[in-house]
Amino acid sequence: MSRLILFNKPFGVLSQFTDSKSPTERATLSEFIAIKGVYPAGRLDRDSEGLLLLTDDGRLQARIADPRFKMPKTYLVQVEGDPQDADLEPLRTGVRLKDGMTLPAEVVRIDAPDLWPRNPPIRERKSVPDSWLRITIREGRNRQVRRMTAAVGLPTLRLVRWSIGDWTVEGIAPGAFAETSA
Structure with missing residues (x-):
């Protein structure tokens, strides 16, 4: 069974678990989600808020994020x-x-x-x-x-x-x- 996490991403948080591009620390998903093996299905800009889906299922991740599926x-x-x-x-x-x-x-x-x-x-x-x-x-x-x-x-x-x-x-x-x- 696939895992699906519905996360309410706050303003200012990156849609990734690490931030290797910034010399200053920016908030990432790792500060909120301590579940191994799940990855974001798509992105949500740092200055946007709301629903970010994470899953451990590559097919589901593609179905959610890939524009071909027009979700x-x-x-x-x-x-x-x-x-x-x-x-x-x-x-x-x-x-x-x-x-x-x-x-x-x-x-x-x-x-x-x-x-x-x-x-x-x-x-x-x-x-x-x-x-x-x-x-x-x-x-x-x-x-x-x-x-x-x-x-x-x-x-x-x-x-x-x-x-x-x-x-x-x-x-x-x-x-x-x-x-x-x-």
């Missing part, structure tokens, strides 16, 4: 600005980035979700409104959601991966994990 990944995204439906339409049809067109995303404006506080908190400006979106993509390009929102004039302030396929971070505190069978 949906849903993000709760706080953006700068007050987007209307027309502003979100380019995200729904595909956005041209430097590395080509993205696949269409599912995008809905949502009320501010009841999330844990982020440490450090995001920078808030009284003169600039912010909004929350729920964005589901089926690719996994580097910093894709941030690049997509920036391309349509909505810079990302906070990015929380909420789910991958049917797996969700709901009910898992930042820095904690739950184990389930795949």
Whole structure:
């Protein structure tokens, strides 16, 4: 039976067990997960939070991470600005980035979700409104959601991966994990 770990990755933590590239110590998965033989299925940027899946099954890892399988990944995204439906339409049809067109995303404006506080908190400006979106993509390009929102004039302030396929971070505190069978 495959092991599958659902980890709520805090802001500032690398999606790997060691950090050999930085002369200063940065937080890694090893500070939170002491289970041998599991590896991340995909990545989540250091400045992003939320669901990171880890497994000991190479096939499952590939099925989750490989864009060929188009596994949906849903993000709760706080953006700068007050987007209307027309502003979100380019995200729904595909956005041209430097590395080509993205696949269409599912995008809905949502009320501010009841999330844990982020440490450090995001920078808030009284003169600039912010909004929350729920964005589901089926690719996994580097910093894709941030690049997509920036391309349509909505810079990302906070990015929380909420789910991958049917797996969700709901009910898992930042820095904690739950184990389930795949």
